[in-house]
Amino acid sequence: xSALASAAIVAIGSELLTPLRVDTNSLVITEALNRLGLPxxxxxxxxxxxxxxxxxxxxxLQQADLVVCCGGLGPTDDDxxxxxxxxxxxxxxxxxxxIAQRLRERWAARGETMPEIxxxxxxxxxxxxxxxxxxxxxxxxxxxxxxxxxxxxxxxPREMRPMLDRLAGERLAARATGLxxxxxxxxxxxxxxxxxxxxxxxxxxxxxxxxPPVWATILASLGQVDLHLSATAPRAxxxxxxxxxxxxxxxxxxxxxxxxxDGQALEVELGALLVRRGLRVAVAESCTGGxxxxxxxxxxxxxxxxxRSIVSYSNLSKTELLGVPERLIRAEGAVSEAVARAxxxxxxxxxxxxxxxxxxGVAGPDGGTPDKPVGTVAIAVALGDDVQVATRRFLGExxxxxxxxxxxxxxxxxxxxxxM
Amino acid sequence: xSALASAAIVAIGSELLTPLRVDTNSLVITEALNRLGLPxxxxxxxxxxxxxxxxxxxxxLQQADLVVCCGGLGPTDDDxxxxxxxxxxxxxxxxxxxIAQRLRERWAARGETMPEIxxxxxxxxxxxxxxxxxxxxxxxxxxxxxxxxxxxxxxxPREMRPMLDRLAGERLAARATGLxxxxxxxxxxxxxxxxxxxxxxxxxxxxxxxxPPVWATILASLGQVDLHLSATAPRAxxxxxxxxxxxxxxxxxxxxxxxxxDGQALEVELGALLVRRGLRVAVAESCTGGxxxxxxxxxxxxxxxxxRSIVSYSNLSKTELLGVPERLIRAEGAVSEAVARAxxxxxxxxxxxxxxxxxxGVAGPDGGTPDKPVGTVAIAVALGDDVQVATRRFLGExxxxxxxxxxxxxxxxxxxxxxM
Numbered sequence: 001x002s003a004l005a006s007a008a009i010v011a012i013g014s015e016l017l018t019p020l021r022v023d024t025n026s027l028v029i030t031e032a033l034n035r036l037g038l039p040x041x042x043x044x045x046x047x048x049x050x051x052x053x054x055x056x057x058x059x060x061l062q063q064a065d066l067v068v069c070c071g072g073l074g075p076t077d078d079d080x081x082x083x084x085x086x087x088x089x090x091x092x093x094x095x096x097x098x099i100a101q102r103l104r105e106r107w108a109a110r111g112e113t114m115p116e117i118x119x120x121x122x123x124x125x126x127x128x129x130x131x132x133x134x135x136x137x138x139x140x141x142x143x144x145x146x147x148x149x150x151x152x153x154x155x156x157p158r159e160m161r162p163m164l165d166r167l168a169g170e171r172l173a174a175r176a177t178g179l180x181x182x183x184x185x186x187x188x189x190x191x192x193x194x195x196x197x198x199x200x201x202x203x204x205x206x207x208x209x210x211x212p213p214v215w216a217t218i219l220a221s222l223g224q225v226d227l228h229l230s231a232t233a234p235r236a237x238x239x240x241x242x243x244x245x246x247x248x249x250x251x252x253x254x255x256x257x258x259x260x261x262d263g264q265a266l267e268v269e270l271g272a273l274l275v276r277r278g279l280r281v282a283v284a285e286s287c288t289g290g291x292x293x294x295x296x297x298x299x300x301x302x303x304x305x306x307x308r309s310i311v312s313y314s315n316l317s318k319t320e321l322l323g324v325p326e327r328l329i330r331a332e333g334a335v336s337e338a339v340a341r342a343x344x345x346x347x348x349x350x351x352x353x354x355x356x357x358x359x360x361g362v363a364g365p366d367g368g369t370p371d372k373p374v375g376t377v378a379i380a381v382a383l384g385d386d387v388q389v390a391t392r393r394f395l396g397e398x399x400x401x402x403x404x405x406x407x408x409x410x411x412x413x414x415x416x417x418x419x420m
Numbered sequence: 421x422s423a424l425a426s427a428a429i430v431a432i433g434s435e436l437l438t439p440l441r442v443d444t445n446s447l448v449i450t451e452a453l454n455r456l457g458l459p460x461x462x463x464x465x466x467x468x469x470x471x472x473x474x475x476x477x478x479x480x481l482q483q484a485d486l487v488v489c490c491g492g493l494g495p496t497d498d499d500x501x502x503x504x505x506x507x508x509x510x511x512x513x514x515x516x517x518x519i520a521q522r523l524r525e526r527w528a529a530r531g532e533t534m535p536e537i538x539x540x541x542x543x544x545x546x547x548x549x550x551x552x553x554x555x556x557x558x559x560x561x562x563x564x565x566x567x568x569x570x571x572x573x574x575x576x577p578r579e580m581r582p583m584l585d586r587l588a589g590e591r592l593a594a595r596a597t598g599l600x601x602x603x604x605x606x607x608x609x610x611x612x613x614x615x616x617x618x619x620x621x622x623x624x625x626x627x628x629x630x631x632p633p634v635w636a637t638i639l640a641s642l643g644q645v646d647l648h649l650s651a652t653a654p655r656a657x658x659x660x661x662x663x664x665x666x667x668x669x670x671x672x673x674x675x676x677x678x679x680x681x682d683g684q685a686l687e688v689e690l691g692a693l694l695v696r697r698g699l700r701v702a703v704a705e706s707c708t709g710g711x712x713x714x715x716x717x718x719x720x721x722x723x724x725x726x727x728r729s730i731v732s733y734s735n736l737s738k739t740e741l742l743g744v745p746e747r748l749i750r751a752e753g754a755v756s757e758a759v760a761r762a763x764x765x766x767x768x769x770x771x772x773x774x775x776x777x778x779x780x781g782v783a784g785p786d787g788g789t790p791d792k793p794v795g796t797v798a799i800a801v802a803l804g805d806d807v808q809v810a811t812r813r814f815l816g817e818x819x820x821x822x823x824x825x826x827x828x829x830x831x832x833x834x835x836x837x838x839x840m
Contacts, residue, residue, distance in 0.1 A: 017460040019451035019603075020637055020648050022442055031439035040437040042472060044464040052462060052483065059479045063472065183438065197496045198535055204497075217434045217468065217498060219441075220576070228435055283731075289717025290710030293731045297709025298819055300785050308737035310730055311703075311713045317728035317771065321741070351737065365720050395555070396578060399718050 003177040008060035012072035014047035037179030053084035071155030073138035075118040093123040182239035185263030186227040193220035223407035274305040282351035283309040284343035287361035322346030340378035356382040428480035432492035434467035457599030473504035491575030493558035495538040511546040602659035605683030606647040613640035643827035694725040702771030703729040704763035707781035742766030760798035776802040
């Protein structure tokens, strides 16, 4: 039998074509296939529609060695996966005596008679191999078509997963290329997507000539850029070795703009740095409204380095709790580097810790002025008596300004700690 | 121009073919299309692969009047959507002077020179209409092909959404069938999915007989249950009228467990209640680490009712800032109703406002005891001198415990305010 080198996934169910549901089965299936060296060429969602499904199956059989269909194996009229596959293969559906027997026993065990309609679940295209379903009535099917394979899995995740696991360990493993696809995610801040891309271009060219080659995809989201690196090799360790070299290249090019070489969140990497340096932090937040501290405390074990935080939303609270002089707020404005600095120093002193962070800004949509438009944020990091201050200007809605401000504050501290 | 009667969506990006990312843009697009009476015949995900994308476009152009492509419009080599569309249409790509000009101005406004690579974003297939992008560099495109239409939208949601909204109001509306599918989301807390389902069953039966009928789908997520109601009618107002009646039925059955009749977040509804009652709030957070206050301050205008908050992560900070007696912590433990109550009272007094919230718990993964396992959270709401306290037990990972605790605290306050 020849090895399967590429795959496609079809999720079946009209509910998956509404705005209410997203197909997540395909993520689990992709993970299992990738581990066996099977990359995805595409995936699709189709409704409970025999013709549309047949059309999609034909489309993918032109592109992939393996097509995994998920869903539409139930007993009702709108479960049409078996029929659509039979149409495409031009093979008749026949009742499988073994399945029919097991279905009847399943109902009998509950003291009930199987409704006639459920016999549909025993219909299989000629030549199909039945995959047992321990957790439901719909069996899966494995169908060889020349050197290609179509696999039908049930839609409910709790029925699909054990069937997939068994397949991955047995039938699919036997047809795998023997190649492993391995991934690494490098996370970057302080650069735009196109700046990162431009700096990395020469590396892309070099990597594509490696044996095995390393492929890169760049992905920007709010306040950060992710580089997804992947390599495929007969042994996972070989793929891992070239990826490690590629990661070194990224760090050599982007320097301290790289904050994680294994896809960790900024707060996780910062937490590890704080633990390593034995330092504790306290935060005075205004426009971020607690988000910085919430992110810091998302990390297990963060109670070792987060002492307290104060969300000083009113000016009075800045004065009362952080000792920011009232006249300073009047003279410079609540959103100013001077106030951010006083907040950072105030919360550090109040908590009796080494590090204080102070953030004040205009999250919007109201409160902007020509001088300090919505998105203006002053950030201060006090490390002992040494205070660093910066003013940034973020674009976007209120929640986006909040997130970017939190990202910038955490990143400012990370860079300070790297210099120590 | 003939009406568009069916649609398909293609999400483009190799990262969407990994186990790491799921395409959610298509949900928002589906919602907008459904509103215009355009059902989806299918959707697909393809990688950054010109041939595969062209193949998929051809596939959907055989089935749907409208194909919406999302992503792959960036400036880099792996952004191939423009090229693939040009391949399928057999039309050349030309530089659009207007786009090129706007791109240069955008970079100039930031005091930077546009990298040469970004000129790719100005290339458009002949005959395409340019859709302005206010939030990024990638313009969208509308391309008529006989009576069919291909629309290209940028991948980043914050750029895609406003462009989609404009399209839905203008070009797409002009080509719609005249049937409107309207949805309402009713949000519920304090009941499980199956409890909600059981209570609502009789309504479902009644609604299905209405003209037009109302359909309901139930969707559970962390700490809440959403009821999605939909109706289709020639006039949107007719669909809205039956939906309004159905919403009344839901409220009659579920009472104050309904916290929003129009899909708003709990913090938005709570904020409106606080404004209506003219009350201000201060929060003392331990295990939630600032999340409650961050959620409260996600709402525009929340500075009217959020005075301050204290994240008292250490025991010392509970004593120093909130006046929680040290011996109380020793006697009852930091996670206890007595401490939650003292925190709520302490922060209310310290802030000089009407309402104090205190939350203390074990977010995990460590710190659990047989007596107070991971997920145990004590919540107190002080309204004037009247304090309500409860202990809850949440399942799941650290971030899930944090979220559920924040949800329970906000909901406890909401119910208190409803009783006033």
